[in-house]
Amino acid sequence: MTQNKFHYLGNVFGLLIICAILVLSFIDQLIGHDFPCPLCLLQRTAFVGIGLCLCMNIKNGIKTSNYGLMLLTSVLGFSVALRQVFLHVAPGDPGFGPPLLGLHLYNWSAIVFMFIVGLVGIGLCMNNAFQPKVEKTRKLVTGLMILFLLLILGNGVSTFLECGVMICPANPVQYDLLSFSELQSIGAELSS
Amino acid sequence: MIAIVFLLYLLVGIQVVFKPNRFVPLQFLFCLFVSMLSFNLHSNLLGYL
Numbered sequence: 001m002t003q004n005k006f007h008y009l010g011n012v013f014g015l016l017i018i019c020a021i022l023v024l025s026f027i028d029q030l031i032g033h034d035f036p037c038p039l040c041l042l043q044r045t046a047f048v049g050i051g052l053c054l055c056m057n058i059k060n061g062i063k064t065s066n067y068g069l070m071l072l073t074s075v076l077g078f079s080v081a082l083r084q085v086f087l088h089v090a091p092g093d094p095g096f097g098p099p100l101l102g103l104h105l106y107n108w109s110a111i112v113f114m115f116i117v118g119l120v121g122i123g124l125c126m127n128n129a130f131q132p133k134v135e136k137t138r139k140l141v142t143g144l145m146i147l148f149l150l151l152i153l154g155n156g157v158s159t160f161l162e163c164g165v166m167i168c169p170a171n172p173v174q175y176d177l178l179s180f181s182e183l184q185s186i187g188a189e190l191s192s
Numbered sequence: 193m194i195a196i197v198f199l200l201y202l203l204v205g206i207q208v209v210f211k212p213n214r215f216v217p218l219q220f221l222f223c224l225f226v227s228m229l230s231f232n233l234h235s236n237l238l239g240y241l
Contacts, residue, residue: 042227042230042231045201046227048198049201052204052220055209056208056212059209059212066217069217069220069221072224076231080231142209145209149202149209152198152201152205153198155198156198156202163195165195167193168193168194
């Protein structure tokens with residue numbers, strides 16, 4: 001297997017993992033009724049950004065610039081996750097949301113972002129991988145990318161319902177745009 | 193504001209998958225910048241300055 005092929009397969013596998021992370025967070029939100037906080041949503045945007053860099057590598061060929069963008073996105077995501085870790089680091093603090101395998105989701109995302117930084121570093125060591133793309137993208141991989149786009153759309157719609165286009169509340173307890181009191185106040189404004 | 197970030201990422205993603213062009217990395221950097229501004233707003237770190 002050439003280094004280029006190895007990178008291609010690695011990027012496809014990475015996109016699969018990113019889709020799985022986004023689906024799991026959606027399951028936690030919709031089935032577990034766990035409303036994501038603004039920092040959680042920003043960590044999701046960082047995962048989306050990393051997924052887009054993977055898509056660029058898959059679609060346009062493996063490039064160092066795409067890995068550079070991935071590195072920047074990972075560092076931003078790690079900063080957001082670290083900020084949330086520091087918010088809940090005090091002894092006795094229950095943390096935000098339910099834990100998964102003993103750690104809260106923001107701890108896991110900080111670990112994953114650091115892991116991605118390491119993987120990008122290893123990937124950049126392989127000089128022979130950076131070649132122009134020759135083979136066509138397979139239908140299955142295109143389907144995976146379309147699924148990823150749908151997940152971005154779903155996240156965007158749920159965030160819009162939760163916060164609108166303004167700043168999100170720090171500890172959301174309901175979908176702002178779906179709440180009955182909000183609808184009542186809009187109705188009162190319209191009738192007056 | 194985060195909904196706008198998702199919308200911008202979606203627009204970049206549609207271009208990457210269906211119509212790749214040379215301005216995509218630049219647009220991606222803009223999305224990253226907006227995400228950073230959003231993080232600045234939502235982190236409440238400014239209050240500690």
